[in-house]
Amino acid sequence: MGSQPSKPVETKVFTPKTQVDFSSTLLAQLEQSTEGDYARQQVASKYLEQRVSDRLSQLEEETLKKFEDKLNTSLLSDNNQSNQEVSSQALSDKISHLNKRLNKIKENQAKKVANKDLKESKENLVKCLRDNEGQPLNCFEEVRNFKKLALAQ
Structure with missing residues (x-):
């Protein structure tokens, strides 16, 4: 059943209306080509x-x-x-200048956090968020107080 095709294979031959001549070297090359x-x-x-x-x-x-x-x-x-x-001296001077600027920024941030009222407000907010896990809207009042103090700084 599977060894023979179900329909016979038909071979069609087309004959051109004009004569086509291929050189024998081209035909030999095509026959020998394995590509x-x-x-x-x-x-x-x-x-x-x-x-x-x-x-x-x-x-x-x-x-x-x-x-x-x-x-x-x-x-x-x-x-x-x-x-x-x-x-290298110019580059190291530039790096030290940038480090000084970063240290000043860190100091300013530390001063802001050091404010007692802001620190207490932050602790209250964190405690409320932990107590009301999954319900952050219950801590609206603490968020508002913290935001108010943070913006005042």
Whole structure:
């Protein structure tokens, strides 16, 4: 049942209206060719993969170059304006300046939290939220008090 096709295979032969002559070398080459549709598809997909890979590497190089240029201009803008060379001393000075600014911000935040009323309000809010887990609207009054004190600072 499965060894023979259910319908006989018909072979159709088309005859052209004009005479077609192929060279004997072309016919011999076609007969000897072991390349099929699958092999051609693999060659085509390999070609496309190579082109995509080349384009991606080109885009990657362009992006890295733009990033480096932008990084250099943003980090070293002070040095570029005064036409000085970049040095490790200049960079360490800049880093220490930024660290001082961060420390000042932390100190200011610590002063705000140190306020007794604000601290008590925060503790009340946290306690209420823990007591009413899943029902934060029950702590509306505490939230309003905390917000009022925080904005006053």
